[in-house]
Amino acid sequence: MSVTVIVGTQWGDEGKGKITDYLAERSEVVVRYQGGNNAGHTVEKDGVQYKLHLIPSGILYPDKICVIGNGVVVDPSALLKEIEDLKAKGVEVKEDNLKISDRAHVVFPYHIKEDELEEKGKGDEDLGTTKKGIGPCYRDKTERIGIRMCDLMNAEVFREKLKKNLERKNKIFKDIYGEEGFDFEQIFETYREYAERLRPYVTDTSVLLYNLAKEGKKILFEGAQGTLLDLDFGTYPYVTASHPVAGGATIGAGIGPTMIDNVIGVVKAYTTRVGKGPFPTELKDEIGDFLREKGYEYGTTTGRPRRCGWIDIVMLRYAVRVSGITSLALTKLDTLTGLEKIKICTGYKINGKIIEDFPASLEELKMCEPIYEEMEGWSENIQDVRSFEDLPLNAKKYVKRLEELVGVEFSIISVGPEREETIVLRNF
Ligand code: GDP
Ligand code: IMO
Ligand code: MG
Numbered sequence: 001m002s003v004t005v006i007v008g009t010q011w012g013d014e015g016k017g018k019i020t021d022y023l024a025e026r027s028e029v030v031v032r033y034q035g036g037n038n039a040g041h042t043v044e045k046d047g048v049q050y051k052l053h054l055i056p057s058g059i060l061y062p063d064k065i066c067v068i069g070n071g072v073v074v075d076p077s078a079l080l081k082e083i084e085d086l087k088a089k090g091v092e093v094k095e096d097n098l099k100i101s102d103r104a105h106v107v108f109p110y111h112i113k114e115d116e117l118e119e120k121g122k123g124d125e126d127l128g129t130t131k132k133g134i135g136p137c138y139r140d141k142t143e144r145i146g147i148r149m150c151d152l153m154n155a156e157v158f159r160e161k162l163k164k165n166l167e168r169k170n171k172i173f174k175d176i177y178g179e180e181g182f183d184f185e186q187i188f189e190t191y192r193e194y195a196e197r198l199r200p201y202v203t204d205t206s207v208l209l210y211n212l213a214k215e216g217k218k219i220l221f222e223g224a225q226g227t228l229l230d231l232d233f234g235t236y237p238y239v240t241a242s243h244p245v246a247g248g249a250t251i252g253a254g255i256g257p258t259m260i261d262n263v264i265g266v267v268k269a270y271t272t273r274v275g276k277g278p279f280p281t282e283l284k285d286e287i288g289d290f291l292r293e294k295g296y297e298y299g300t301t302t303g304r305p306r307r308c309g310w311i312d313i314v315m316l317r318y319a320v321r322v323s324g325i326t327s328l329a330l331t332k333l334d335t336l337t338g339l340e341k342i343k344i345c346t347g348y349k350i351n352g353k354i355i356e357d358f359p360a361s362l363e364e365l366k367m368c369e370p371i372y373e374e375m376e377g378w379s380e381n382i383q384d385v386r387s388f389e390d391l392p393l394n395a396k397k398y399v400k401r402l403e404e405l406v407g408v409e410f411s412i413i414s415v416g417p418e419r420e421e422t423i424v425l426r427n428f
Contacts, residue, residue, distance in 0.1 A: 003219045003255075004262040004428075005246045006329075008226025009319035011273040012244075013299070013306065014266040015331030015414060017041025020057035020222040022412070022419055023264075026428050027218040029065045030058025031209065033252030034242035035224030036073040036107060036137070037082075038130040040300025044417040048089065051300055054079045055086070055098065056222050062092045065212070067205050070103035071242065071252020073137040074149065076194035078107075095200040102150040102202050103254075108162075108191075110169045110182055111136040117177050127238055128275030130301050138241035140165070149202050152195045162188055206254025213259055221249040221260075227319040228273075235362060238277025246323035264411065265325035267316060269333045269398075272306040274299045278365045281309035281345045295335035310372070312345045313405045318358035320408050327411035327426065330402070333395060334415045339377040342398060345370040346405060375401065383416040388423055 004023070008014045021043040024030050032039075037053035044050070045060055054074060058064040068074060079100075083093045111133030118136075119126045129135060140146040145165055151157045163184060170181025213219060225244040228234045233245055242248065246263045250256060270291055273279050282288070288308045291297060297306035319325060336342055348355040348368035359365050378392035385391050391399070391413075403409055411426040 002216065002261050003213060003221070003259050004264060005221040005223065005249045005260055005323075006264050006266060007223040007246050007319070007323050007325070008229075008244055009265040009267045009316055009325070009328070010226045010271050010312075011228045011279075012224075012226040013040075013272055013274065013297075014226060014268045015329075016223060016266050017043045017052060017057040018331065018414060018417060018419075019264070019266050019329045019412060020220060021045070021060060022422055023220055023428060024058035024061055024064055027058065027064065027220040029067060029209070029212055029217055029219040030056040031067040031069055031219060031221045031249075031253050032056045032072050032224060033069040033221055033249045034071040034244060035240065036132060036134045037075050037078040038132045038134045038240060038301060039224035041222075041224070042300050042417065045419055050086070050089065050091070053082055053301065055082055055093070058220065058222075059086060059091060059093065059097070062097065064097065066098050067209065067253070068098075068100045068104060069205055069253035070101040071248060072101070073105045073107050073134055073141075074100065075107035075132065076152075076191065076198055078132075080194065080197055098201050099203050099205050099208060100149060100198060100201045101205040101254075102148065102153070103206075104149045105137055105141045105146040106149060106152055106191075107133045107137045108147070108187065110166070110173075111140070113173065113179070114169070117173075117179065126276065128277075132301070135241040149198070152191060153199060153202060155192060158191070158195070159188060162191070209253060209255055213255070221253065223248070227322060228315060233318075233322050235277045235365065238275065238362075246325075262327070263323050263325045264327055264329055265316075265319055265323065265408070266329045266331060267311070268331050269336050270295075270311050271309045271315070272297050274302070274304050274306050278362055279307055279309060280348060280365065280368045280370050281312045282307055283309045287339070290339070291335060294338070295332055310343045310345055310370070311402065312370070313402075314345065314348055314356065314358055316406045320406060325408055328406065328408050329412035329414065330399065330410050331414040333399070333413055334382050336377065336398070337382055338379055342375045342377050343372040344375065344401065344405065346373050347371040373401075383421055385415055386423055388413065388425060391423075
């Protein structure tokens, strides 16, 4: 394993943080390539829980270089708080082990306000965003008015760009929403202070990664969100504003596609979704409640209850195709313990016709009726199991059936949130 990309195959919260932390031990560099602090990656080590939003899940090892790539949108106040929180828990965060791209775009308070007002304005048709200003920040990027880390580091450039942006944003707040705008001096001074605190970490991370890869260092790319939240491949418009799929790593970190050796897709043993949008296998019954309570399915970033449902093979095959997934990491198999029957969605039906490829149209997706295959569950506690052979027979059958249906092998099975609660099926 030299360069590996870890991607979410569902709607996020698959356990990417846990799998990244686990594989980080065997890597030297861990990179975030998209998203912002809308992400919430939980890592548990020695009974302590760490909630990471912007910092890669390799930070718990002091000797790993953690990189926030150019494709990430960075809210400096959230990042500085995350650094302080980690330091308070005894985690080392220094300019040697944290690097931030000088091309990464910066999130401002006006982005958060735009996110809130736009969601409110949509009424019942809101997307259910995390309200962290992520969409508006990416919008400014594509509109070519964004402010990047390198701009923030230069007081004069920053002054000019912020002034122009605020004139425009304040007019929108006032004229469209009848709301107060933001004071230039206040944002300017606050962000100048952030700039000085972040300056030691800011560098050209594309050059850094290129050189580290040439030296043969093992690099792990940690996706945020998931395939079905991808701006192009997700359930548009109920998606995030970036590219969680593996291709996003090349643009979001400044590496060429020929550098990537492996793509690991992280799959939860069932499906969850936070926020709005269609969800064919959603369970609005007591089984859905069972999965939410047993799996503690509440958002890491917003605390919202996650919608829960059965695993969906149509979705997983789609994720494998669009990211070129080479192996899968199955998480939260332990959450299924205690269910008498477990269902697998093997296809969709629309008006009697079987659909095998994940549809682009939301109208079609809403009409899809899942086709289920039912399997027997198991009741044994599996959190202490460390080899595939020791899993209960029905758990083994479930994993083997998933593998057969998706057509890609599992390299890891996670049976609990802690680092060691992991079954490794293939050496990395
Ligand atoms: P991410 O956004 O993909 O990193 O996932 P989250 O951290 O938002 O959500 C996954 C949750 O499941 C976290 O609370 C993890 O600690 C937890 N988790 C990860 N793997 C397992 C597992 O195999 N079993 C159990 N019970 N919990 C897990
Ligand atoms: P991790 O990395 C789950 C969802 C939001 C909303 C949609 C758009 O922890 O898997 P945004 O604020 O990004 O504009 O919201 O995307 N969403 C996530 N759902 N896990 C995440 O990240 C998410 N990040 C955003 O709930 O539906
Ligand atoms: Mg999460």
